[in-house]
Amino acid sequence: MLSILFISMIILLISMMVMLLASILSKKTFIDREKASPFECGFDPKSSSRMPFSLKFFLITIIFLIFDVEIALILPIIMIIKFSNLLMWSFTSIIFILILLIGLYHEWNQGMLNWST
Template sequence: MMSTLIMSLVIVMISLIVMLLASILSKKSIVDREKSSPFECGFDPKSSSRMPFSLRFFLITIIFLIFDVEIALILPMILIIETSNIMIWSLTSIIFIMILIIGLYHEWNQGMLNWSD
């Protein structure tokens, strides 16, 4: 018991020392405006170097990723139908799919699925 406690303390101390060294060594001492500005062959930039990003596109992407992960969770349910209790499997599947449908309805109700306003 005592050796586990000592080993845990050693691991925590080593982790804290590494994090402290990383934060000290990664600091930039001088921030230069010219070095942080975009480079265009020595001339001043004609326009902003950052392109505007559509927040609507980001939200649609997040919704796609969420439903993509949910599909990855649904697919193994087909494989375990033979080895599990059919009543528990049905109840679990119905609850999971109902949560997905309620989430989809909420996103649709909030207007997140409309690409253009």
């Protein structure tokens, strides 16, 4: 037990020394205006680099990520049908898919899926 504690202290000490050395060596001595500005083919930018983007793209991305994760959760449900009670498996699967359909209906009802507007 004492040897594990001793080895972990040595590892902690070495890692803290490496982090301290890296932070000391990585400090920049000067700030260059060209390196701090956004890159645009070597020329000064014509407009602000913080342009607003369409909120529709963001919402579609969030909807895609949510349904992508849900597909990853549905796939193991198919695999565990052999090892579980059929009634509980069916009940859980139906509730999960029902929640997905309610979420999809809510997104559709709120107009998040309409591109034309």
